[in-house]
Amino acid sequence: MSVPDRIPVSRERILEAAARVYAMHGFRGATTRLIANEAGVNEVTLFRTFGSKSALIEAVLAQYGHSRPVVSLPDEPVDPFVELTTFVAEHLERVREMRPLLMHTMSEVDERPEAHEFACRGRHHVHDTITAYIRRLQASGLAARDVNVEVAAVMLTATIMSDAVSRHIVPDVYPPVDTAAEQYVRAFLRLIGAPAASSVAPAPSTPAPR
Amino acid sequence: MSVPDRIPVSRERILEAAARVYAMHGFRGATTRLIANEAGVNEVTLFRTFGSKSALIEAVLAQYGHSRPVVSLPDEPVDPFVELTTFVAEHLERVREMRPLLMHTMSEVDERPEAHEFACRGRHHVHDTITAYIRRLQASGLAARDVNVEVAAVMLTATIMSDAVSRHIVPDVYPPVDTAAEQYVRAFLRLIGAPAASSVAPAPSTPAPR
DNA sequence: GTGTGAAGCAAGTAGGTACTTGCATACACA
DNA sequence: TGTGTATGCAAGTACCTACTTGCTTCACAC
Numbered sequence: 253m254s255v256p257d258r259i260p261v262s263r264e265r266i267l268e269a270a271a272r273v274y275a276m277h278g279f280r281g282a283t284t285r286l287i288a289n290e291a292g293v294n295e296v297t298l299f300r301t302f303g304s305k306s307a308l309i310e311a312v313l314a315q316y317g318h319s320r321p322v323v324s325l326p327d328e329p330v331d332p333f334v335e336l337t338t339f340v341a342e343h344l345e346r347v348r349e350m351r352p353l354l355m356h357t358m359s360e361v362d363e364r365p366e367a368h369e370f371a372c373r374g375r376h377h378v379h380d381t382i383t384a385y386i387r388r389l390q391a392s393g394l395a396a397r398d399v400n401v402e403v404a405a406v407m408l409t410a411t412i413m414s415d416a417v418s419r420h421i422v423p424d425v426y427p428p429v430d431t432a433a434e435q436y437v438r439a440f441l442r443l444i445g446a447p448a449a450s451s452v453a454p455a456p457s458t459p460a461p462r
Numbered sequence: 463m464s465v466p467d468r469i470p471v472s473r474e475r476i477l478e479a480a481a482r483v484y485a486m487h488g489f490r491g492a493t494t495r496l497i498a499n500e501a502g503v504n505e506v507t508l509f510r511t512f513g514s515k516s517a518l519i520e521a522v523l524a525q526y527g528h529s530r531p532v533v534s535l536p537d538e539p540v541d542p543f544v545e546l547t548t549f550v551a552e553h554l555e556r557v558r559e560m561r562p563l564l565m566h567t568m569s570e571v572d573e574r575p576e577a578h579e580f581a582c583r584g585r586h587h588v589h590d591t592i593t594a595y596i597r598r599l600q601a602s603g604l605a606a607r608d609v610n611v612e613v614a615a616v617m618l619t620a621t622i623m624s625d626a627v628s629r630h631i632v633p634d635v636y637p638p639v640d641t642a643a644e645q646y647v648r649a650f651l652r653l654i655g656a657p658a659a660s661s662v663a664p665a666p667s668t669p670a671p672r
Numbered sequence: 673g674t675g676t677g678a679a680g681c682a683a684g685t686a687g688g689t690a691c692t693t694g695c696a697t698a699c700a701c702a
Numbered sequence: 703t704g705t706g707t708a709t710g711c712a713a714g715t716a717c718c719t720a721c722t723t724g725c726t727t728c729a730c731a732c
Binding site: 321359375404 | 486487488491492524527562565566567569570571572573577578581582584586589609610612613614616617618619620622623624625628631632636643645646648649650652653655
């Protein structure tokens with residue numbers, strides 16, 4: 253075998269391997285042997301580096317996704333349809349990527365409370381971002397004022413999560429992947445009483461309240 | 463000690479215990495010993511009755527919820543707000559009840575394909591029921607005709623699932639339990655361009671298209 | 673009675689799991 | 703040249719896991 257390309261530090265290798273294995277098999281199924289094999293590292297190294305399996309998995313969840321920039325909505329809405337579609341599409345993709353990891357974490361929250369923070373980290377951000385954005389739309393007269401903002405945000409967030417998490421289980425109920433985001437946004441705009449979608453298919457009826 | 467109340471057949475006891483333990487710990491965490499203890503039955507009995515742990519868990523999922531009657535929406539819509547609120551409230555409750563079981567099943571679908579049917583059983587029913595109902599509303603002039611019915615159904619279903627599954631993790635983003643159903647329905651009615659909610663708070667603005 | 677079938681109990685098998693220990697190697701830097 | 707520091711390897715510990723076997727007990731049916 254000679255000496256393989258093992259110049260890099262093993263800590264990163266182990267973390268990445270652990271993330272993959274945990275995403276596939278959950279906490280109990282992610283055995284230290286599996287993780288070590290996946291990382292191409294001796295099992296002992298894993299314990300020397302992280303102390304215990306629990307500590308390793310905690311490190312995985314703590315570090316996960318701290319590299320990618322935060323996606324947000326503009327402070328001054330110009331084209332809600334475009335802005336929201338970008339936002340929704342981006343989050344759909346992100347949540348889809350972390351689906352297995354997220355599902356296992358959520359199902360294990362009762363047993364392993366340390367997973368709680370990870371399970372709801374992104375959630376709050378999305379909800380709050382949407383909520384604030386709707387309020388700005390209202391202020392600009394781009395959304396109806398009698399809308400229950402919180403409920404609207406819950407519904408859009410739920411739709412993103414649901415699509416990202418359940419599409420592969422029940423694919424036929426969801427719109428095609430490439431148009432899903434804009435379809436959700438179009439429905440959402442209607443829900444918050446916004447003028448009909450700008451660019452594409454400017455729906456003829458229900459012109460816009462007020 | 464003496465002889466406890468163990469007149470009934472142990473099959474049911476084991477099934478119920480297995481459902482509880484599986485809901486708490488998932489497949490790998492639901493050890494035969496735990497299940498047997500929970501059922502107050504000897505571990506050997508479990509194997510004699512079901513053959514293997516996998517067979518037992520499959521039996522649990524196959525039999526689960528086959529007792530309760532199907533909840534549906536009326537063929538001829540009269541009061542969409544009331545009808546939908548009842549429907550949504552009922553399903554919220556049902557999904558909440560089976561949340562742990564459902565979460566584990568969904569997170570394990572990749573590893574144990576036999577769990578797939580269970581993971582999406584209720585889902586399709588809810589989606590189809592809502593879809594058909596919206597179409598009837600449209601036919602009766604109670605919903606706008608240019609609405610994307612599928613997308614609307616996806617969003618309502620997603621909201622139900624999300625509330626039932628994530629409320630205990632992120633409680634503060636959801637509306638209070640007792641009013642959640644009607645709030646979702648009110649937003650949904652707006653989304654499908656239905657006349658504003660009947661009974662309570664007949665929202666003044668955006669009267670109803672057409 | 674005498675089966676018969678459902679259940680318990682004790683013990684064992686074969687393997688997996690987290691984690692430890694002791695020792696050998698290799699490179700890095702002083 | 704020496705001295706860490708990081709890693710590998712082999713082996714071992716203590717426990718858990720699904721599943722089996724052999725034997726006993728008890729209730730009920732004929």
